[in-house]
Amino acid sequence: MCVACREMKPKKELVRVVRTQEGQIVADETGRKNGRGAYLCKSEACLMKAFKTRALERALEQPLSEETKASLKEVIACGADSTF
Secondary structure, X not given: OOOOOOOOOOHHHEEXXXXXXXXXXXXXXXXXXXXXXXXXXXXXXXXXXHHHHOHHHHHHOXXXXXXXXXXXXXXXXXXXXXXX
């Protein structure tokens, strides 16, 4: 389920974002990294909604830095048309 739009979709249509044990927040391309995860649709609209409503921060239990937000925007923009 996407944390922003709350729609149920197959895993291949979502991007997993993970907070690692070291406290880093990264996009999980394999879907197997250890850590607390949250799923987002592969659309910039859902990403922006997640930032605005802080849904991603609540799901990962950690605030997002501007650097992290920029890297997530880049991943969504590059992966919107392709699967990981």
